[in-house]
Amino acid sequence: MKILVPIAKVPDTTSKIAFTDNNTKFSPDGVTFIMNPTDEWYALVRAIELKEKQGGEVVVIHVGLADSEQIIRKALAIGADKAVRVDADPTDAYFVAAQIAAHAKTENYDLIIAGKETIDYNSYEVGGMIAELLDLPCVALVQKLDIENGVATIKREIEGGTETVEAKLPLVICAQKELAEARIPNMKGIMGARTKPLTVVPADATEKLTTVVNYSLPEKAKECKYVQPDNVAELVRLLHEEAKAI
Amino acid sequence: MAVLSFVEIFEGKIKKASVEAAYYGSKVAAQLGTDSVAVVLGAASAEELATLGTVGVKKVLHANDARFNNFDSKAFSKAVGEAVNAAGANVVVLSFNQNGKLLAPRLSVRLKAGYVPGAVELPEFNGATATAKKNVFSGKATAHYQLNTEKKVIAVNPNSLSPVRGTGTAAVEAFATTLTDADFSTVVKGADLIVGEIPLSEAELVVSAGRGLKGPENWGMIEELAKLLGAATACSRAVADVDWRPHHEHVGQTGLTIRPNLYIAVGISGAIQHLAGVNGSKVIVVINTDPEAPFFKAADYGIVGDAFQIVPQLIAEIKKLKAAH
Ligand SMILES: Cc1cc2nc3c(=O)[nH]c(=O)nc-3n(C[C@H](O)[C@H](O)[C@H](O)COP(=O)(O)OP(=O)(O)OC[C@H]3O[C@@H](n4cnc5c(N)ncnc54)[C@H](O)[C@@H]3O)c2cc1C
Ligand SMILES: Cc1cc2nc3c(=O)[nH]c(=O)nc-3n(C[C@H](O)[C@H](O)[C@H](O)COP(=O)(O)OP(=O)(O)OC[C@H]3O[C@@H](n4cnc5c(N)ncnc54)[C@H](O)[C@@H]3O)c2cc1C
Numbered sequence: 001m002k003i004l005v006p007i008a009k010v011p012d013t014t015s016k017i018a019f020t021d022n023n024t025k026f027s028p029d030g031v032t033f034i035m036n037p038t039d040e041w042y043a044l045v046r047a048i049e050l051k052e053k054q055g056g057e058v059v060v061i062h063v064g065l066a067d068s069e070q071i072i073r074k075a076l077a078i079g080a081d082k083a084v085r086v087d088a089d090p091t092d093a094y095f096v097a098a099q100i101a102a103h104a105k106t107e108n109y110d111l112i113i114a115g116k117e118t119i120d121y122n123s124y125e126v127g128g129m130i131a132e133l134l135d136l137p138c139v140a141l142v143q144k145l146d147i148e149n150g151v152a153t154i155k156r157e158i159e160g161g162t163e164t165v166e167a168k169l170p171l172v173i174c175a176q177k178e179l180a181e182a183r184i185p186n187m188k189g190i191m192g193a194r195t196k197p198l199t200v201v202p203a204d205a206t207e208k209l210t211t212v213v214n215y216s217l218p219e220k221a222k223e224c225k226y227v228q229p230d231n232v233a234e235l236v237r238l239l240h241e242e243a244k245a246i
Numbered sequence: 247m248a249v250l251s252f253v254e255i256f257e258g259k260i261k262k263a264s265v266e267a268a269y270y271g272s273k274v275a276a277q278l279g280t281d282s283v284a285v286v287l288g289a290a291s292a293e294e295l296a297t298l299g300t301v302g303v304k305k306v307l308h309a310n311d312a313r314f315n316n317f318d319s320k321a322f323s324k325a326v327g328e329a330v331n332a333a334g335a336n337v338v339v340l341s342f343n344q345n346g347k348l349l350a351p352r353l354s355v356r357l358k359a360g361y362v363p364g365a366v367e368l369p370e371f372n373g374a375t376a377t378a379k380k381n382v383f384s385g386k387a388t389a390h391y392q393l394n395t396e397k398k399v400i401a402v403n404p405n406s407l408s409p410v411r412g413t414g415t416a417a418v419e420a421f422a423t424t425l426t427d428a429d430f431s432t433v434v435k436g437a438d439l440i441v442g443e444i445p446l447s448e449a450e451l452v453v454s455a456g457r458g459l460k461g462p463e464n465w466g467m468i469e470e471l472a473k474l475l476g477a478a479t480a481c482s483r484a485v486a487d488v489d490w491r492p493h494h495e496h497v498g499q500t501g502l503t504i505r506p507n508l509y510i511a512v513g514i515s516g517a518i519q520h521l522a523g524v525n526g527s528k529v530i531v532v533i534n535t536d537p538e539a540p541f542f543k544a545a546d547y548g549i550v551g552d553a554f555q556i557v558p559q560l561i562a563e564i565k566k567l568k569a570a571h
Contacts, residue, residue, distance in 0.1 A: 013499060013519055017386045037500065093361075094354065116347075119499060119522075121382050121389070123363040124342075128319065128351035137320045137431035140348040153435075158344050159256070159263075160445025161494075164435040165316075174348070177500050178493065209360040211392045213377060218387075224532070224542050229551030232559040235531070236567055238547060245508035245529045246451070246475060246564065 001056035001147070001169075003047040004109045006100050006130070007075055008036040008090075009068045010120045023214045035071040038115030038175060040078070045180035046145055047113050048079040054147065057081045059107075063090045063099045063203070076193035077185035083196070088203035091212075093121075097129030098206040104134060110169045111152075116141055116176045127174035137167045140174035248283045249275040250335035252326055253298065253306075254317075254345060255290045262448055263341035265301060269409035270402045271339040272302025273368055278337070283307065285329035285421065287322060288314035292418045299414030307332060307421035316434040317345045323352035325423045330357060330397075332421065342401035343447070350401040360393030364403040366526075369393075384499055384522030403526070404447070405505040446495065449478035452506045454497065454524075456482035458513020458534065458553055462490035467557045468512065474564055480504070480524075482514045498523035512553045516541025533557070 011017075012032040020027045034040075047058045060075040062068055063086040072083045086099040104112060114127035124140070131138030143162065144155035150169050155162050157176065185193070227235040239246045251271030253264040260268075272282035284298050285307045295306045307329050314325065326349065330338060338353055340346040342364040354361035362369070362378040366388070369378040375392055378400060382389045446452065453472040459465065462485075472479045479495060486496035497504055499519040509527035513534060514520060521544055524530070532545040533556050542548045549556055 011383070013384070013522070017383045019387070093351070093363075097351075097355070119384060121363075122384060122503075124347040125351035125354070125361065125363050128348045129355050131319070132323060132352040132355035135320070137318070138348060138352070139319070139432060141344055156344075158437065158439075159261070159447055160443070161437060161439035163437045165432045166435055167432040209354065209358070209393070209395050210362075211394060212389045213392045214390050215382070216379075216388045216390070222530075222544060222546060224545040224548045226548050226550065229549050229556060232549070232556060233563045233566075235547060235549060236560070236563040239508070239529070239531070240567055243508070243529045243546065246567070 001050060001054050001110045002108065003051060003056065003058045004104055004107070004112045005039065005044050005047050005058060005060045005075070005080065006112070006114045006126065007039040007044065007060050007062050007071065008115065008118045009033050009062070009064055009071050010036045010118050013119060017217070019215045019217070023216060026215070033071070035074055036115055036118045038117065040075070041182035042177060042179040043113040043115050043175040044075055044078055044080065045183050046175060047111070049180060050111070050147060059084065061086070061100055061103055063088055063096045065089055072198060073193045074185060076196045076198070077189040078183050079189060081196065083198040085198065085200045086203050087200050092208035092210055093123055093125045094129060094209045095206050097126050097133060099203055100126070101130050101133035102204045103201070104130070111147070112172045114172065114174050116174045124174070127172055131172035134172070136170055136172050138172040138174070139165060139167060141176050142173050143176060143178040145173060145179060247278065247280040248333045248335045249278065249280060249337045249339060250330055250333045251282070251284045251303070251339040252346070252349065253284045253286050255286060255288060258291065258294065260294060260298065261341070261343070263343040263346070263404045265409055266404065266407060267339050267341040267402050268298050268303050269301040270368070270400070270407060274337055274339060274400070275302070277368065277371060281305065283333045283335065284416070285309070285326055285333070287325055288312070295418045296415045299416035300411040301409050302412065302414065303416040306416045306418045308418050309421045309423050311423070313425070313427070313430055318430050318432045319348045319352055321425055321430045322349050323356055324429055325425055326353060327356045328423050329421060336397055338399045340399070340401045342403050346401050350399050354399045357397045357399065358395060359397035359399045360395040361399040361401070362391045362393065363401050365400050366403050366406045369400060381526065385525045403505060405450070405507070440494065444476070444478040446478045446480055446497070446502055446504060449504070450507045451475050451477035452480050452504060452508065453477045453510045453512070454480035454482070454514060455485070455512040455553070456514030457484045459485070465491070467561065471510070471557060471561050471564070474561060474568070482520050511541055512557060514541060515539050516544060
């Protein structure tokens, strides 16, 4: 089975979020970039587990500039076999999806496992876009994925619970928590990653459907109104009369 | 021209998230001086669909075809794409809920339409383009997305706006798609719903607790408070990880993101990864023994005190309030 895992690069969650140039650019000053946690912990690990069970190959693909090499090597250290980097700044989800779809068209993957969302733009969109570009079925918010005889059995999140669905391969999956247990790369993996193939390809010319014109930060920190612990009735009054929340 | 909203049915009723999407669609239609149209796929009663008129929908295109009773992203994308053509729509509005999060990006590609994933306010139109705000960096900032294309897709963050109901009735029209059985690619084998509880992602009121409660045996008062308010229960990841609470209750960066009207956090420190899932809540109440707990910085109301004393009093006071109204 040939599996493709798209991986994104994101600022670590503890990063201070700041913007420059009149709030039009994200400031990378002092920010540590990491592999998007959902991609690393769930999508990639489940792909590796499926390969270990059924044979085949796991390829990671990343749309980004040369400074992303570290996260790509980490994916190889965790257990991906090969990597592809599309050499372009990812500034529009459709652009990113189109690059990944263009690569997938040349390779006949049985399965593409993306993450459900990145922790920076929180968009839940690249996986679905890849599927539509390739005219493939897609299931998102996936918590469980098993494959037998070319049929995937999938558990996905729905409002208030989960649903079990079946779909034939080829297929696109958007992973979320519970799909796998995160793996920490071991020494052998880290050494091996240095010699695994990482191909850099130029980007296809694709239009951008959106532009982030600028950003804004929350106006000001909320002012917490404190209620004395011996006056809980006052809290209830405030919630009822002032906040109108109960 | 028209604005088309995608409306979902669950157990015969229009989903709350879809009512919000239809209402948002009607508001956008009013901005553009055009009609608000909705599309519904799968079985539903005409009476139920006509109620979309109360949120400004003029016409409902109803594909009353049992093959659509279960969500299939590929088939739905094709069918909604056909509805867009039938309605002559330039803007498509969906909820940024479980199904919308997958259907919307598919439609964006199908229609070559710029897409805002999780708009929190109405868009602003500026000639041929539109901009809309969306939360980024787990709610730590807002990005202003500009849609550069003629067609536009907007997925509305749940609980971003409260629909105001009027008195209208929507005209329901049968809508035939060209889909054949080959267009359907997923088969639903079953569902596992947490019955009797309010789904967390839909809840307007949420009572949540963390490690400050000391052990799973102490959740009785949290459940009682939630039941009294008609609220859903949630928890921090720390307590889900040690199996004090089920994982589907865990909110935050690695769990659910929610935006209820009221979020009551009991014995939760307010780590940045937890806040990422809840800081869109309208009103946040924090109960914590530690006056330095970071959660107070994100709170509207706070009590520095012991949960084991405060929560029972809170229950008693809310009972009084309920009795008086
Ligand atoms: C300077 C700057 C400007 C930007 N301007 C815009 C803009 O104008 N409009 C806009 O829409 N976005 C903009 N972005 C966001 C950027 O384009 C996003 O990386 C892109 O939209 C895809 O991320 P997402 O959050 O939408 O992905 P999601 O849809 O949330 O991610 C889902 C999954 O897709 C995969 N994935 C996501 N990104 C990549 C990637 N780069 N390579 C491989 N796989 C990936 C991963 O598997 C991920 O888990 C900007 C970013 C930067 C840094
Ligand atoms: C990559 C990553 C992702 C993560 N994702 C998430 C996520 O999605 N969601 C999430 O919740 N966490 C997440 N975490 C964990 C997060 O960092 C915190 O560790 C976690 O939220 C802490 O849970 P807590 O507040 O219940 O426990 P603690 O931090 O231990 O806080 C307990 C609080 O209870 C208070 N307390 C103690 N006794 C009482 C009492 N009697 N009455 C009232 N208050 C009392 C204490 O003062 C303290 O503030 C993530 C961490 C990482 C590194």
